Amino acid sequence: MAALRGALRVATLTAGARRAESGSLASSCLADRRLWDQLHARPRPGSSPTFDWFFGYDEAQTLLLPFLQRAPAAGPTRVLDVGCGTxxxxxxxxxxxxxxxxxxxxxxxxxxxxxxxxxxxxxxGQTLCPGHPTSRLRFMQADAKNLEPVATSGFFHLVLDKGTWDAVVRGGLPGAHQLLSECLRVLNPQGTLIQFSDEDPDVRMPNLEKGSPGWTVSVQELGPFQGISYFAYLFQGQQ
Known part of the structure; x- marks a missing residue:
């Protein structure tokens, strides 16, 4: 959580925010959509068209690839990234x-x-070529705490949450548990949900286990990336 708030402060200052602390983005609730609308509307640091909290795909791919190579016989692996931002x-x-x-x-x-x-x-000037000829990519506006408009139960093989729980929980634990419930609802029983965070397992695991009855929750340490250690919290059903 410290990394998320730290990145928010850096992005805010880089974008040229000069308001008093009481009205700045850095002091706003991370669960408030208005904050993110304002933040995403600002220029991104450097020349990159995207901006990653924590880390990007290159750092996560070693963990992700074993799950992605288990492509189901019926078609490609269906992946959902909740709270994808930019x-x-x-x-x-x-x-x-x-x-x-x-x-x-x-x-x-x-x-x-x-x-x-x-x-x-x-x-x-972006030209995106798929790593596999049958791969697809889409983006959709939806609240991760209500994924009914997005997919039916059990639809996705892999669900990713990179910092979204961390932001939602700032608005209260019930909202975070609703987020988790929806992620698990749309996850295939043989699939995996991965939450990426810098929050310590001793703090996070009791809340995750309480909100995911019937699922096995484990944790792997990642990094350090730029001097910060992160954790991947994995929810798995029947394998």
Whole structure:
């Protein structure tokens, strides 16, 4: 959580925010959509068209690839990234994964979704070529706490949450548990949900286990990346 708030402060200052602390983005609730609309509307640091909290696809791919290569016989691995924002994670999955994937990024910020769809359509000089000829990539506006408009139960083989629980829980634990419940609802019983965070397992695991009866929850340490250690919290059903 410290890394997420730290990145938010850096992005805010880089974008030129000069308001008093009481009205700045850095002091706003991370569960508030208005904050993210404002943040995603600001110029991104450097020249990159995307911006990643924590880390990007390159750092996560060693963990992700074993799950992605287990492509179901019926078609590509269906992947959902909840709270995708303007992260490059979905694009990395689409352009760099050598296995067939059908990737959907959802976010409640229409500003973020419009930006990512613009890149997908060739905006800012982007030319996206799939890592596998049958792979697909889409973006959709949706609240991760209500995925009914997105998919039926058990639809996705892999669900990713990179910092979304961390943001939602700032609005209260019930909202975070609703997010987790929806992620597990749309996850195939043989699939995996992965939450990426810098929050310590001693703090996080009791809340995750309480909110996921019937699922096995484990944790793997990642990094350090830029001096910060992260954790991948994995939810798995029947394997």
């Amino acid at each position: 992260s490059g994670l979905c694009m990395g999955l689409y352009t760099k994964c050598p296995h067939p994937v059908d990737v959907l990024g959802v976010d409640f910020s229409p500003v973020a979704v419009a930006h990512m769809n613009s890149l997908l359509e060739g905006g800012q």
